Amino acid sequence: MSDRLMTIREMCDTYDVTPRTLRFYESRELLFPERRGQHRLYDRKDRARLTLILRGKRFGFSLEQIRQLLELYDPAERNLTQATATIATARERLADMERQQEELAAAITDLRQQIAEGETMLKTLQSGA
Numbered sequence: 001m002s003d004r005l006m007t008i009r010e011m012c013d014t015y016d017v018t019p020r021t022l023r024f025y026e027s028r029e030l031l032f033p034e035r036r037g038q039h040r041l042y043d044r045k046d047r048a049r050l051t052l053i054l055r056g057k058r059f060g061f062s063l064e065q066i067r068q069l070l071e072l073y074d075p076a077e078r079n080l081t082q083a084t085a086t087i088a089t090a091r092e093r094l095a096d097m098e099r100q101q102e103e104l105a106a107a108i109t110d111l112r113q114q115i116a117e118g119e120t121m122l123k124t125l126q127s128g129a
Contacts, residue, residue, distance in 0.1 A: 005034065005041040015050055025053060028063055030070065059093055 008019050022040070025031045030053055033040040042050075049070055056066040069089060072082035 003044055005043055006047065008033075008040050008042070011042050011047070011050070014047075015054065017050075017054070022050075025050070025063075028067065030063065030067055059090070060097065061089065061093060065089055 006014070008022055011017070011022055012019055022031065022033075022042075026033060026040070031042070031046050031049055033042045033046055035041075052070065053063075053066055056069070057063075061069075069082060069086050072085055073079060074081060
């Protein structure tokens, strides 16, 4: 990734987000673009942070969780603390997702059964029996 600065429009086009989203992330102290007058300019670090934010949101992490993980960035210690915390948070989220998946699978099975029973009852009513 180059060291060049990107405008808000370039960021939106590249990452498929809206200007409002970028400003929101900035207000939540997740992104720190350079300000030149009314213009926001995003560097390589901002782009990396946005990539992580979007990935975290996709996995269902809260913005606060994402912010806390991003704050742990410390290249002096090779990001060991950040990586450890990220893995722990990801494992917790995965466990939640797997629990939700099991609950959803059970609900789907129940709904299929209810539909089948309803269809059987409807056929009985339609046949006049």
